[in-house]
Amino acid sequence: MRITVLTSAVVLAFAFAVPAASAVAESGPSPTPGQDALQRDLGLSEPQARVRQAHEAGASVVERQLRSRLGDRFGGAWFGVAEGRLKVGVLNDQDAQLVRAAGGAPVQVARSEKQLAEAKATLDGSFKAAGKGVHTWHVDVATNTIVVTAADRESGERFVKAAGLDAATARVTIGQAPQPLYDIRGGDQYVINGNTLCSIGFSVNNGGFVTAGHCGGTGSPTLGYNNVSQGTFAGSSFPGNDYAWVRTNGNWTPRPWVNNYSGGNVNVAGSQEAVVGASICRSGRTTGWRCGVIQAKNVTVSYSGQLVHGLTQTTACAEPGDSGGAWISGNQAQGVTSGGSGNCSSGGTTFYQPVNEILGAYGLTLTTSGGGGTSRLIGWQNKCIDVPNSNGVDGQRLQLWDCNGTNAQNWTFPGDGTIRAFGLCMDVAWGSTANGAAIQLATCSGNPAQQFVLTGAGDLVNPQSNKCVDVTGWGGTGTPLQQWDCSGGANQKWRRG
Incomplete structure (x- = not known):
């Protein structure tokens, strides 16, 4: 059995990286941040973060109940930090009593949420008058108004006037123009050094994703599936190991998903290691979603004389370009594609680098859905x-x-x-x-x-x-x-x- 790996220009042994050609389709659709991040970003102490999370857990349930009971009189709802509970907009004293009975804090407002939504729809219908100087508009339930964000006040006020709204209903704030953001999803294509194609393994909370080490060396730049600047290899190990970590820029968001190449995503809930004989599936930009069983662990593979240790052997097929892609059993992440033999027409044997070793090597944590199973x-x-x-x-x-x-x-x-x-x-x-x-x-x-x-x-x-x-x-x-x-x-x- 010959084991081969293709990179952009040189046959190294077999790791399914290929020269860049064309991008694949954009990723589809939705971890809560750790408590340390809450403390850092919201300026909270540990007890404050803990208590706030406990209070917020009940807010959505109360909102859903009151939205149903108040109907068209519902004036919107938001979490009141000072009160530690849900604040709800009301139009009359009777509804205020109902809100208190449900555990909320009533706030008298001039407009219902329905009226605010209608005002926003008016702006949506007048979008041609917005021009490049207007960036966003939305309902702000806490102030009971529509907020228009623009590069300058004149542009925002001109848009509001063109829509026929008054300043009491729609107010203008000054802000920067937003930029597009993209999702990081297992199995999607990315480009290394502008000329090599590989596949994403799994998103990590530290910013970026894990993939195969043979795809690129430390410092190599990457582009996403859409050829937009994505990130840089923060670490890479090959041979010996076959793993890497790509640190992405602010335009890319880690998601707990793997592309199933059937128009949907598989959620990643953890990284519990599957046993020999278990079924397993992999995702990659060339051959999509392929499945097999785990045959052996701790396999040493020679890629044309370059040894890689600790790989897992499977019956799932893969082909050039699938390198670095995600392997998952149920909803548990298993590893990233390293190399193999054969193809997806006649069948083959494929090896992956276990993901927990990668996470440990770089001190990373997996981006997970936290649910299911x-x-x-x-x-x-x-x-x-x-x-x-x-x-x-x-x-x-x-x-x-x-x-x-x-x-x-x-x-x-x-x-x-x-x-x-x-x-x-x-x-x-x-x-x-x-x-x-x-x-x-x-x-x-x-x-x-x-x-x-x-x-x-x-x-x-x-x-x-x-x-x-x-x-x-x-x-x-x-x-x-x-x-x-x-x-x-x-x-x-x-x-x-």
């Missing part, structure tokens, strides 16, 4: 949320128990805000909003008592009550769970694992 919920004393005796029945109170890998501790996250086990939903007993209410299993009904948000700070919050899942009395194995005011204590911290 099944996992344990681990918390106080490294114990798990557990269904007692695996007795999955309606009304079964949940407890803390030693993590043991049984179905009693396997929780499914279907993406609708619920957390499920044994076909039932995690639930706050009787929909209570009081401290001490039991956390239990119940028949899934879609009510707010069964909605939970695991925040970046590790709080598991029920938005209806704005309270956290709590280990009663800081107890150990067998301690029942309750909801309680979010305090930031270790008995309220949870992680998926």
Whole structure:
């Protein structure tokens, strides 16, 4: 079996990089930032960031309820930092009472959100009058106005007047013109040194993406799928290893996606390593989405005498240009394409560089969706949320128990805000909003008592009550769970694992 790798001009051995020709289609559609970033960018202390995240977790639920109840009288909603709760625009005193009863803070406004939306639609219809001096326009619910951003006040006011709006409804602010931003997505094409094509592996939160080392050396510039300036190789290792990190510029946004080449994306939820024999799929700019099984790990490959160690061997095919592309099993990132033999017509053997080694080498963290799949919920004393005796029945109170890998501790996250086990939903007993209410299993009904948000700070919050899942009395194995005011204590911290 001959193993080959093609780069732009020289046959090195086989890593599926090809000379640049034409770009591929633009990426399609949507991690929450870490708490350290919240503290840095919003000027918050650690307790302030934690409390704010807990409060914000419930704001969207309250907004949805009040939007439905107020209908055309709804005056918009926004999170009030000083109040620590949702502020809601109202047109009369009766609606203000309704907002207070729902836990919001009412604010008297002159225009409903519907009226503001109609005013914005008027501007949309007058877009030809905007000219290059007008950059954006939007509804600002906090000021109950339309905000027009322009290069200068004269341009903005001229646009507002042409649309027939008054200064009380639409106000002008001065700002810079926005620039296009592009998504970083696994499997998409990128160009190295203007003449070599490879594929993106996985987005990383540190800015950029991981890919194959043979695609480019440290310092090599890159262009995106659209030939727009993208970034520079911040690090690269080949041979010995076959990995690299491309640090991208501000026009490119890391996304937790891999292109499935069927018009959609596969979400990346983590990087748990799959076992030998597991099914696996890869994405690349030349042959798209291809699947196979894992045959062996820790494989040493000779690319025309250049050794690369620690690769994983698979039955999935690949061809030149697929180098560096993403390998994923379910929703778990596995690695980036290194090289192989054969092709996607007759079949082949392909090798990938495991992604966790790349992340560790450069101190990177994977950009993930944080949702989907099944996992344990681990918390106080490294114990798990557990269904007692695996007795999955309606009304079964949940407890803390030693993590043991049984179905009693396997929780499914279907993406609708619920957390499920044994076909039932995690639930706050009787929909209570009081401290001490039991956390239990119940028949899934879609009510707010069964909605939970695991925040970046590790709080598991029920938005209806704005309270956290709590280990009663800081107890150990067998301690029942309750909801309680979010305090930031270790008995309220949870992680998926």
